[in-house]
Amino acid sequence: MAEQYTPHLYLLFDDWHSGFSIRKVSLSRRSGKQPLSSASGKEGVVPVPEVFMHIRAPRGFPDLFTSAFGTKIMAMHTTMADDTAGIPMIDVQEQTITFGPQPCTYHCFPICFPIGANRLFVLDSGTFDRYLWTPEHSEEPWGSQALPPPPFNTADVSSYGVLPDGCILVSTTKSFGGSRTFIFDTTKEEHVWKPCCNWVLPFTGRGHYVLSLGGFVGLSKDGYLYCSTMAATTTGTSPDVKRTKEKVYTERQHVSATLVHMGQGKFCLVECVSSDNRITGQDLMESCVELNEPLDEDVDDMSDFVGGGPQGGRCMYHLRTFNLSYDPKGDCLKLKSCKGQSRWYSLPHEAKIGSVCMDPVAFWL
Template sequence: MPKRRCGERDGGSTAKPWKRRLYLVCDDWDSGYSIRKFSLPADSGEGAVQGLPTLFWRVVARHHGGDMIIDVRTRCVVSGPESNSPARPIYFPVGEDRLYVLDSGCLELCRLPPEQSDVESDGDDYSSLDEYDSGSDIDSKDDWFWHQLPMPPFAIIDVTSYAMHPHSHGHSILVSIKSEDLAAATFSFETEVRAWNFLGEWTFPFKGRGHYESELRALVGLSKVKGAFGFIYACDVPNTSNRPPAWKRSKEKVFSKNPADKHVSASLVYLGYQRKFCLVECVLVEEDKACQEVKEDKDDQVLLEKPEGTCVPQRRRYMYRLMTFSLKYDKMGDLRVRHRRVRYYKVPSKVSKACVRQDPVVFWL
């Protein structure tokens, strides 16, 4: 892979400004993955169904390998370290040149080495940074390289939620864990001093990734547990007092309320401004509901099968339900979901069941 030229990292002085888009990754061809680029819905169209957007890029890769990083701006592919093939990696991007990867039994930093022009312009002495020492794993085929960081004091299989919160002096990786054999606990990794800290015996109320929203001054995440299924949580950023942070749960669910939609998986993406988010939910659409009845309870919507022989055959298909929305606190201090915009997209028949059953791989870049 050729070296980047001066100015190429940011598109160069003559490049057009980069306009952020939503990208979805699918395993809809035998030799690798397809990346689709979405325009966010401008109005609501709950009943409108369309095919996925035009193909943006195809990447040749083994399915479920998880050992590469893709730069959509330069269309470069970066391989992960061969010594540790990722099992269930969790990614924490920082700026445009650093990526922290939490994997089974390790934490690694992937970053771009400074170009000579960058060093001369900013005056930093990068030669003193230990991530550029002889122990670094530099791949001669590309500009990125990996560096081992202190191992986490927990197993990645026990991770329930995670987030990254910016501080005035660097960044902190926040990770909550819980299992049948372990008590609830939350840890932080301080990137400036490269050390793990124990924050307390509690976990974030959301599941999976939390997104820091500066106007709400909260970590925002999605709940997938019984009793709070499909709600949004806004959680205060934890401090060093070992006390669990305060949180609020949205008054409305964000998952589909259509009785024909059976929830399969979902990912929440922060759009980076004005409390705006995008939910990408995969649903299994039951086109003929003659075989089912809907029972509503205070927690969840439950689909009940009628006795065999009393219904007609159904047609099923997977759909991606794309919903943008904003969050705000009302006069009573309650968290509200506002300005919903919805579109449905057909999932290509070649997408594997393993792909639709895991949370959609989606990015706002």
């Protein structure tokens, strides 16, 4: 009998001379205890796990990775696909590398929407593409299609998510003279974006639909978790929005963060923080701008400076695992931390500071 697969947290780092490394983190309770790390000099801080796998890709662009099609991590770097058989895909369960189709278009700032186990929709600047995987039905398992572009500028997208029925919701800040949310039904062949309502999802970036809460959960720039119920998509009324009472970010030292949904209302917050409590996260972010510029304007290869120099111990990751529910009165979101599930990790010295200061690239697979 095949051994049952256990999901893990996978973290991507821009720390390899030829590309990126993937680190596999166990979030089980038994692995939650952290000893004193002599390397970090801080109690409870340990180095991130050893490299699970390397992937060769242009450095400085960690946001071009996504997960889809089950347990696969995909490198959506268009220049890579030009030199290979298609989009490189790492299956973390099988520990294999395969290739998907050639990208439909050039990807600059893609927003990816995995739908089920066999579809991926990619929204980018002026483009909207669909990738279909049907290995059980065809000798040619991959299909791809360039769909009509959306009626909004992707640079104005503030938040987004996927409903359980496969409908994509995208909120924008400057559509038709005001904020608005659009809907795209992936189950229909008409391929039309439709205005849904005149309100926007209250968080920033990706939202995760939680059945037990009846809505999307997401992080906001102000450090709170929000939940927006989705009954309003059919009634046209404003959604019912709940918020955590307290911020989930580390005070002063916060740099960036990614919220990972582990299923059934359980989440992991992967937060990048400044290692030195005397240096605020904002100060560190501002220094990244300077570190991302070459010292010599006559350098031959500007790609060496994309993402800046090594982070050199200036950043750490704080991982918090928790469950979300409504408080007894239904007035706010209630966060219950999982026992022993707050962890601190020192980061690879070679990881580029500019990439580290971006929202962490993390997948639960």
